[in-house]
Amino acid sequence: ETGVTQSPTHLIKTRGQQVTLRCSSQSGHNTVSWYQQALGQGPQFIFQYYREEENGRGNFPPRFSGLQFPNYSSELNVNALELDDSALYLCASSFQGASETQYFGPGTRLLVL
Amino acid sequence: QKEVEQNSGPLSVPEGAIASLNCTYSDRGSQSFFWYRQYSGKSPELIMSIYSNGDKEDGRFTAQLNKASQYVSLLIRDSQPSDSATYLCAVKGSGAGSYQLTFGKGTKLSVIP
Numbered sequence: 418e419t420g421v422t423q424s425p426t427h428l429i430k431t432r433g434q435q436v437t438l439r440c441s442s443q444s445g446h447n448t449v450s451w452y453q454q455a456l457g458q459g460p461q462f463i464f465q466y467y468r469e470e471e472n473g474r475g476n477f478p479p480r481f482s483g484l485q486f487p488n489y490s491s492e493l494n495v496n497a498l499e500l501d502d503s504a505l506y507l508c509a510s511s512f513q514g515a516s517e518t519q520y521f522g523p524g525t526r527l528l529v530l
Numbered sequence: 531q532k533e534v535e536q537n538s539g540p541l542s543v544p545e546g547a548i549a550s551l552n553c554t555y556s557d558r559g560s561q562s563f564f565w566y567r568q569y570s571g572k573s574p575e576l577i578m579s580i581y582s583n584g585d586k587e588d589g590r591f592t593a594q595l596n597k598a599s600q601y602v603s604l605l606i607r608d609s610q611p612s613d614s615a616t617y618l619c620a621v622k623g624s625g626a627g628s629y630q631l632t633f634g635k636g637t638k639l640s641v642i643p
Contacts, residue, residue: 419575450630459534459618459633460574473629507573509631517622518564519631524573 419443421510421522429528430498438493438525440508448472449491450519451483452507460507466491467513503529532557534621536634544642549606551617551637556600559624563595565604566618568636574618578604609641 420443430436442449448467452460462475466485480496489510495502505526509519533556543549551565562581566574580586580593580602592605602621606613616636623630 452631452633457635459620459635460631462630462632465629467629475630505573517562518576518579520576521566521573 419510419520419522421508421520423506423508423522423525425525426523427526427528429530431530432498432500434498434529435494435496436498436527438495438506438508438527439490440493440510440522441490442508442510443520446510446512446520447489448511448513448517449485449489450509450511451491451493452509453477453502454505454507454524455501456504463493498529500529503527532621532623532632534619534632534634536617536619536637538635539638540640541637542640542642543609545609545611547609549609549613549639549641551604551606551619551639553602553604553619553634554600555602555619555621555632557621557623557632558597558600560621561624562622563593563602564620564622564631565591565593565602566620566633567613568616568618570615577617606639609639611641611643614639614641 422441450465451463454460464474465472508522511519578593594603619634620631
């Protein structure tokens, strides 16, 4: 167990809807990264939050947005859901500085119909 | 486009044998390298990290890094059926990409009893 938690574990939405996924980081960690993992693929970096600001972003459209709160927990919001957004969404927490090893939560499996 | 390449497998080895998993990466400036194990339907779990050229051993696992050849490998000695999983190679970028992990697609390992 990494101490990183995510909610919900599973979610079913329809195309065009909006979704919010949540992540609580491991104790002592101040950085949260979000990844999307499609079936049979490796995780793809969405963005990272550090000190409540977006610290970097991957090749994802603006309808993917996020927040980080003062307690270092984070949200991922996806607007105007598309069928291709169906995937496992992973949150990883780390401590900025040193090796910055990222530890993953259990993930949220999103199905868009 | 920074890339991480892995043989997708499946790689089948008999119980007790050595499993060898390989990974190449394109970003010559990368400094941090990670191996994650992912069981079906679960999230990635960190196995090893390596930062310097050479070998790093942890129990039955040995990670090998050759920055000149841009090559990382993971050896699993005395393979057990419980090692059957997908193994993800992840590389931490350099410069503007130093906040994100870039993953390969993973190698599926099957250990045959």
